[in-house]
Amino acid sequence: MARSSSDATRDRIVKAANSLFYGKGIRAVSVDAVAEKAGITKKTLYYHFRSKDDLVAAYLASRDQPNLDAFAGYFEAAQGPLPARIRAIFTGIATAARHRRWKGCGFLRIAAELVDTPGHPAVKAAGAHKKRVETWLAEIIAAEGVAEADRVARQIVLLMDGAFATMLVHHDVAYIESAGDAAATLLANAAREAR
Amino acid sequence: MARSSSDATRDRIVKAANSLFYGKGIRAVSVDAVAEKAGITKKTLYYHFRSKDDLVAAYLASRDQPNLDAFAGYFEAAQGPLPARIRAIFTGIATAARHRRWKGCGFLRIAAELVDTPGHPAVKAAGAHKKRVETWLAEIIAAEGVAEADRVARQIVLLMDGAFATMLVHHDVAYIESAGDAAATLLANAAREAR
DNA sequence: GTCTATAAGCCGATAGAC
DNA sequence: GTCTATCGGCTTATAGAC
Numbered sequence: 001m002a003r004s005s006s007d008a009t010r011d012r013i014v015k016a017a018n019s020l021f022y023g024k025g026i027r028a029v030s031v032d033a034v035a036e037k038a039g040i041t042k043k044t045l046y047y048h049f050r051s052k053d054d055l056v057a058a059y060l061a062s063r064d065q066p067n068l069d070a071f072a073g074y075f076e077a078a079q080g081p082l083p084a085r086i087r088a089i090f091t092g093i094a095t096a097a098r099h100r101r102w103k104g105c106g107f108l109r110i111a112a113e114l115v116d117t118p119g120h121p122a123v124k125a126a127g128a129h130k131k132r133v134e135t136w137l138a139e140i141i142a143a144e145g146v147a148e149a150d151r152v153a154r155q156i157v158l159l160m161d162g163a164f165a166t167m168l169v170h171h172d173v174a175y176i177e178s179a180g181d182a183a184a185t186l187l188a189n190a191a192r193e194a195r
Numbered sequence: 196m197a198r199s200s201s202d203a204t205r206d207r208i209v210k211a212a213n214s215l216f217y218g219k220g221i222r223a224v225s226v227d228a229v230a231e232k233a234g235i236t237k238k239t240l241y242y243h244f245r246s247k248d249d250l251v252a253a254y255l256a257s258r259d260q261p262n263l264d265a266f267a268g269y270f271e272a273a274q275g276p277l278p279a280r281i282r283a284i285f286t287g288i289a290t291a292a293r294h295r296r297w298k299g300c301g302f303l304r305i306a307a308e309l310v311d312t313p314g315h316p317a318v319k320a321a322g323a324h325k326k327r328v329e330t331w332l333a334e335i336i337a338a339e340g341v342a343e344a345d346r347v348a349r350q351i352v353l354l355m356d357g358a359f360a361t362m363l364v365h366h367d368v369a370y371i372e373s374a375g376d377a378a379a380t381l382l383a384n385a386a387r388e389a390r
Numbered sequence: 391g392t393c394t395a396t397a398a399g400c401c402g403a404t405a406g407a408c
Numbered sequence: 409g410t411c412t413a414t415c416g417g418c419t420t421a422t423a424g425a426c
Binding site for chain 1: 218219220222223298299302303304306307308310311313318321322325326346349350352353354355356357358359360361363364365366370373374376377380381384
């Protein structure tokens, strides 16, 4: 697969956009700032992206798979019964949340910021990402033979998003652990009912 | 208590700010737009508020009690065992969420938008509001003799915030009902363990 | 209603690769 | 000599503030 030098430039721009948009939000970051961070001129940025919205969409697209991989990594690194491994996802998020640059879930924050334009491509990208997480959870839960895996998976994503949202307000990782406890409880409950 | 005409003007401004900031977000709304909506000049607005941030703080302060009252109203209007009444809070939110102008939780959305300034007065106001909701929930749960009411109350606020956050992404009230189901399950579980 | 700063987006030009 | 990728500077609009 050919890889021109412009692909490398494009990557640098997306990386800069990722750092700035995730760190400060969309409307708080100018296109000039992204260009400067990427070490290029605005003209070059507009050569690679049609608009700022285009750049935002590219930023979110670049985070979809890595985000999902992170969750899967937390889960797969854990051992023990299923509720404990699900709880490990939350513990993993809590560990990440202790870092300085952590600013919650970029997908949720963009959906919050673009609330007045629900049809925006970035909001759709956020929805697609969240659906992927929910589907992935339903699959790993169903694989363990738990009844109503879809229902429990949805409750768990609600707790994950609740943890992300609450963190923006309180900046206290204890809430993430509480969400993990709740998720483990709901899962154990569903498994018990199935018996 | 004396009530000058300037208080009435201030109220009009806060009302306009509420409508616009809640509907579109903070950075998406200009001070000009708020002044125009309030039917005054920008000069008058800046006589009553030192800055836009000041206005944002006043907007959030005006929503604290009404928001809490709404949750309490949903709860008190419901009947039956405690889990059913807690679930009624979520059903009430779902009903509200069906309206056109509903845009999730204004407190959460502001915390998301102001993520780069965690010490901002508006973020602190959001934190105070969420703490009030959590404390209120813990009290009504403890009043029913449920053990570990604090723990369950926290899990329920996580589900409420999860429902608010998820709605911004999916715009599907079914998620709010799922959160209500989870809250009722967790509560029934805690009550059963106490027996 | 005026001021100053800054936003998004566009134009003309050019250096090197093939 | 055409194509790709880049640059510096410019325009128009709108922001917050007084």
